[in-house]
Amino acid sequence: MTVLYVLVPIAVVLVIVAIWVFSWAVNSGQYDDLDGPAHSILFDDEDPAHLKALQEHNPAEPDAANTEDDPEKPQT
Structure with a gap:
């Protein structure tokens, strides 16, 4: 039971990081x-x-x- 006190906050932090990375990728044009x-x-x-x-x-x-290289077209 005490393991859940560690694993639940770690899972929440990982989900928040994953959402942040995804939103950064979408907003930066990836x-x-x-x-x-x-x-x-x-x-x-x-x-x-x-x-x-x-x-x-x-x-x-x-x-x-x-x-494009066109000899009849004047270069500008």
Whole structure:
């Protein structure tokens, strides 16, 4: 019976720690995009459609669609 006086508080502390770790992971964006990194390895980095999709997914990043080498297009 005296073991329960030790095990119950330990179990409660572990549950609280597990809930805190889970909430930290959710709030820090760990579960935001599970499929994107797994699928991005299948695409060529120079593919214009892939670069456009990346730009639409992350609009805050610089224009990734203009990184392709086109000799007729003036470089800016």
